[in-house]
Amino acid sequence: MEEILKKYKTTKLEGVNVWFKAAPVDAFPKDGGACVKYKDLQIAVFNFERLNTWYASQNLSPEKQEMVLSRGMIGDHNGIPMVACPLHKKTFSLETGENLNGDLEPIAIYPVKIENNIVYIGFSE
Amino acid sequence: MKTIVVIGNGMVGFKFCEKFVTKENLGNYKVIVFGEEPRPAYDRVHLSEFFENQNAKALELAPQSWYEENGIELITDTRITDIHRDKKTITSVNEKQYTYDYLVLATGSSAFVPPIKGVEKKGVFVYRTIEDLEDMLSYAAKLKVKNPNAKAAVLGGGLLGLEAGKAAMDMGLEPHIVEFAPKLMPRQLDSRSSQVLQLKLESIGLNIHLSKATNQILGDDGYITGMEFGEDDVLDVEMLIISAGIRPRDELGKTCNLEMGVRGGIVVNNKMQTSDPDIYAIGEVALYNQMIYGLVAPGYDMADVAANQILGQTETLMPDEIDMSTKLKLIGVDVASFGEPFMPASKGHSIIFENKTQHLYKRINVSLDGKSLLGGILVGDAADYNMLHQIYLNGMSIPEDPAQLILPASEGGTTFGDVTDLPDEAQICSCESVTKGQICNVIENGEATDVTGVVSYTKAGTGCGGCKPMVTDLTNATLKALGIEVKEGVCEHFDLSRQDLYKIIQVKGYTTFNEVLDNHGTGGHGCELCKPLVASLMASINADTANKEYAIQDSNDRFLANIQRNGTYSVVPRVPGGEITPDKLIALGQIAKKYDLYTKVTGGVRIDLFGATLNQLPLIWKELISHGFESGHAYGKSLRTVKTCVGSTWCRYGMDESVSFGIELENRYRGIRAPHKIKGGVSGCIRECAEARGKDFGLIAVEGGWNLYLGGNGGATPRHAELFAEQIDNETVIKYIDRYLMFYMRTAKPLQRTAAWQDRLEGGIEYLKEVIIEDKLGIAADLDEEMQSLVNKFECEWTQAVNDPEMMKRFNHFVNSEDEDDNLVFVPLREQKMPEPWK
Ligand SMILES: Cc1cc2nc3c(=O)[nH]c(=O)nc-3n(C[C@H](O)[C@H](O)[C@H](O)COP(=O)(O)OP(=O)(O)OC[C@H]3O[C@@H](n4cnc5c(N)ncnc54)[C@H](O)[C@@H]3O)c2cc1C
Ligand code: SF4
Ligand code: SF4
Ligand code: FES
Numbered sequence: 005m006e007e008i009l010k011k012y013k014t015t016k017l018e019g020v021n022v023w024f025k026a027a028p029v030d031a032f033p034k035d036g037g038a039c040v041k042y043k044d045l046q047i048a049v050f051n052f053e054r055l056n057t058w059y060a061s062q063n064l065s066p067e068k069q070e071m072v073l074s075r076g077m078i079g080d081h082n083g084i085p086m087v088a089c090p091l092h093k094k095t096f097s098l099e100t101g102e103n104l105n106g107d108l109e110p111i112a113i114y115p116v117k118i119e120n121n122i123v124y125i126g127f128s129e
Numbered sequence: 130m131k132t133i134v135v136i137g138n139g140m141v142g143f144k145f146c147e148k149f150v151t152k153e154n155l156g157n158y159k160v161i162v163f164g165e166e167p168r169p170a171y172d173r174v175h176l177s178e179f180f181e182n183q184n185a186k187a188l189e190l191a192p193q194s195w196y197e198e199n200g201i202e203l204i205t206d207t208r209i210t211d212i213h214r215d216k217k218t219i220t221s222v223n224e225k226q227y228t229y230d231y232l233v234l235a236t237g238s239s240a241f242v243p244p245i246k247g248v249e250k251k252g253v254f255v256y257r258t259i260e261d262l263e264d265m266l267s268y269a270a271k272l273k274v275k276n277p278n279a280k281a282a283v284l285g286g287g288l289l290g291l292e293a294g295k296a297a298m299d300m301g302l303e304p305h306i307v308e309f310a311p312k313l314m315p316r317q318l319d320s321r322s323s324q325v326l327q328l329k330l331e332s333i334g335l336n337i338h339l340s341k342a343t344n345q346i347l348g349d350d351g352y353i354t355g356m357e358f359g360e361d362d363v364l365d366v367e368m369l370i371i372s373a374g375i376r377p378r379d380e381l382g383k384t385c386n387l388e389m390g391v392r393g394g395i396v397v398n399n400k401m402q403t404s405d406p407d408i409y410a411i412g413e414v415a416l417y418n419q420m421i422y423g424l425v426a427p428g429y430d431m432a433d434v435a436a437n438q439i440l441g442q443t444e445t446l447m448p449d450e451i452d453m454s455t456k457l458k459l460i461g462v463d464v465a466s467f468g469e470p471f472m473p474a475s476k477g478h479s480i481i482f483e484n485k486t487q488h489l490y491k492r493i494n495v496s497l498d499g500k501s502l503l504g505g506i507l508v509g510d511a512a513d514y515n516m517l518h519q520i521y522l523n524g525m526s527i528p529e530d531p532a533q534l535i536l537p538a539s540e541g542g543t544t545f546g547d548v549t550d551l552p553d554e555a556q557i558c559s560c561e562s563v564t565k566g567q568i569c570n571v572i573e574n575g576e577a578t579d580v581t582g583v584v585s586y587t588k589a590g591t592g593c594g595g596c597k598p599m600v601t602d603l604t605n606a607t608l609k610a611l612g613i614e615v616k617e618g619v620c621e622h623f624d625l626s627r628q629d630l631y632k633i634i635q636v637k638g639y640t641t642f643n644e645v646l647d648n649h650g651t652g653g654h655g656c657e658l659c660k661p662l663v664a665s666l667m668a669s670i671n672a673d674t675a676n677k678e679y680a681i682q683d684s685n686d687r688f689l690a691n692i693q694r695n696g697t698y699s700v701v702p703r704v705p706g707g708e709i710t711p712d713k714l715i716a717l718g719q720i721a722k723k724y725d726l727y728t729k730v731t732g733g734v735r736i737d738l739f740g741a742t743l744n745q746l747p748l749i750w751k752e753l754i755s756h757g758f759e760s761g762h763a764y765g766k767s768l769r770t771v772k773t774c775v776g777s778t779w780c781r782y783g784m785d786e787s788v789s790f791g792i793e794l795e796n797r798y799r800g801i802r803a804p805h806k807i808k809g810g811v812s813g814c815i816r817e818c819a820e821a822r823g824k825d826f827g828l829i830a831v832e833g834g835w836n837l838y839l840g841g842n843g844g845a846t847p848r849h850a851e852l853f854a855e856q857i858d859n860e861t862v863i864k865y866i867d868r869y870l871m872f873y874m875r876t877a878k879p880l881q882r883t884a885a886w887q888d889r890l891e892g893g894i895e896y897l898k899e900v901i902i903e904d905k906l907g908i909a910a911d912l913d914e915e916m917q918s919l920v921n922k923f924e925c926e927w928t929q930a931v932n933d934p935e936m937m938k939r940f941n942h943f944v945n946s947e948d949e950d951d952n953l954v955f956v957p958l959r960e961q962k963m964p965e966p967w968k
Contacts, residue, residue, distance in 0.1 A: 008952070026944070026945055027944045027945045031938075031944040031945075032944065033679065033680045033939070034680060035642075035654070035655075035680045035681070036679070036680030036687075038943075038944045039942060039943050039944065040943060040944060040945050041943045041945055041946040041948060044951075046943075046950070046952070049944075052654060054643065054654055055654070064952075068694075068967055069952075069967075070694075070695050070696040070952070071696055071942075071950050071952045072692070072696040075684050075687070075688065075692070075696075075743075076657075076684060077656075077657040077660060077661070077681075077683065077684060078654070079622075079653070079654045079655045079656035079657060079659075079660060080653045080654040080655075080656060081621070081656060082621065083653065085654065086656075088656075088657040090684035090685075090692050091692065091694075091696075093657060095657070
């Protein structure tokens, strides 16, 4: 696997050691995504305003290794929240990272919490 | 190991291979196929489609790789010259020998060329292979340069001749059909129906000459100049297509002394065996029941019989009776005949319905006891053909008053018979021998859930395509019977079609995606299908720019630029009509240099600057706007460019100012969002330097105004635009295009280009004329007003964006840092740069 892909590992809530203060809620588009820089990582953060839920994933497309997922369209397929990569419309579950319309590697998913209108992303280190 | 050698890789030879490889226990067989043509077998039945796109690949029945994957050795471009029955070998043109255990002759037929004095002249063609068509096209193109009003004749007014006549017309030549008999399609039609058909064909521009025996072909310097029928009876033509019947290519059978028919053809029994039991003949070379069947369906049956026989399944035999029903496949002309079209009064009664002014003729022949349908002819409206044909084939009972079968509803006709009434063994697709039972089956056991699925599982409809409407009806009826709703919804979030959503948004005046989803959706968030669709609809209705609700826009619209391979963007300012001042060119160059952008002229003749990062986009646009540029909407499903030639402003042939008009049109429709991208073209004369006929709307200046062409496109399935109106002035052009685009925006499917939309519109271009010119639906005034309002509301969305600090925020790569994407790597390329190649 590409070096760069290895930098992104799914983090579960119980594995969070650092809550990184990313940006205020209104820095993110409603029902859309934006990208956050954390150390040398690029994290895509998605605001599902309609359900008042947030998700975060790697910004890296696992197919072509370009930093684009935060610019993809979000929505749901059969109730699974997903993002569609803007390059070739590959869709990924934001709950599990799984590729919903193909057999690409899953993307890494990170926990998000909102406190006092600030978005935090959870990392293990 | 036994070797089967197939000579001939045409439609039937291919079908033999296809049938053969589906059988079991093939390990003991090796199949070698020889084809004389330079390419693998293609769909000759749809040969005329080659005129539309000149795409030979699209006609291919299977690619070369298919043969390899199935263990078949295909040797194309190689004619077989001899069969040595004693040694069981064959010889090819290049003098190679091959041995066979079984030989299958599928050499088809060739066009019959009557021995008329002068037929060898240049400009005389037959209509059989792709090469024939290529030769015709290049000859016609040369003719037209010399004489734009050149004429072409077709010798033969049969099924194929009429198709060739239409082809001549599509090549831009004045078409003439010359028939020896006193009627058209003499094998299928009676004289009254022939007259009705003649009127109809004349109304679309085909000239018909009946009862004409051609004495000689006239010529000058070896080139055809006319046809002489009698003294003083001459038709001046510069091209001739001969379509006077077929002759079996039976020469191999003759030289190896197989039993032959008196007038040619290799005699076969109902096992498809020739007089030599190890040699089979199938398709148009085989003489079965003393007949050559010039249709593909019997040939396919023969292929199946031969494959079974060779493998020892000896009970599969060719039926005695072969259905010769046919339907002409000229667009806009409905002609069909089935069963026994002509009937002596001693055998049954005929019921005839005729309406000459509507070009309508229907005849059915009913048995003397009035209980069964024996055959019939339909001209002008063949909508009932499939059903009548089924009633005939399956011997189904008919109403007490059989006239009800063909009378229009207003005169007491009823829609008799429904696909669901057909018996299970009814053959729906005769080309692929697919029965009703098989179709219902794949739906009932869940293998197929829609027409596409049924077609791919059963192959029904993949031959002549004539059964497609019935396959669709049957599929929908079966789904309905199973309680499965036939879905038209745009995605899982909406059960509504695009057209329904258009109306709802227009009537209710919705302005946000959430309003539409909450009130008319099925819940959830929406997805990458419905969000951009609703965005596009709201834009088509309210002239909203993509800035309004940017998160529901397709990614390119969201950032007002086209995303490229590495996640950077390209920037394309509008250059209306392709006209640009030197100052603006310099400005473009300076900006490109400053931001180190890769620069290229696009296919739409504008200048594209590649490699801009998200953060750079607004900076670049600010500079462009200060030099008088605006968004080119290259990223949107909207008007791209109106390509122009230089026209009468400079060109010595120009008939009108194509550039001025192109600029006017581009500025009129800029920014308008549609189901898909739209392109225009304007040429100053028929030399067509702007390639306007390859565009959604195209104009060509002619004497007395503009010719307007609609519905063309390039791309994966190229299609020429169709002539819509001739010699109209600028104002009328704009009126028609306004209505056309607006009607398209209202009714097309998501992401459907005008070409595909127009193709699927019932009635096609003629219907569009009724709607747009004659205002048959009474909507023209609304269309005009809606378009004018969109034109008036135009605003450049990049100007909006760079003047609004809130909007500018969208273009930061990170929300929490000013940094740019650190993952970008460029490599040098011919004094410019490109993104590092993908691994
Ligand atoms: C324009 C057009 C429209 C038609 N429309 C219809 C329609 O609507 N409905 C319908 O049912 N039918 C239609 N037909 C007829 C249909 O195409 C034929 O019935 C069908 O193609 C016959 O198949 P075949 O394999 O017997 O012959 P072909 O398709 O002619 O194939 C024979 C092949 O064998 C090759 N061959 C010949 N001799 C040799 C040799 N010695 N060595 C090696 N190769 C050899 C030939 O080059 C050819 O490629 C149409 C035909 C044309 C031309
Ligand atoms: S289309 Fe006609 S007017 Fe236009 S450039 Fe070509 S030759 Fe000249
Ligand atoms: S033709 Fe294919 S490769 Fe070329 S620009 Fe279009 S999509 Fe890209
Ligand atoms: S009948 Fe010809 S394709 Fe079905």
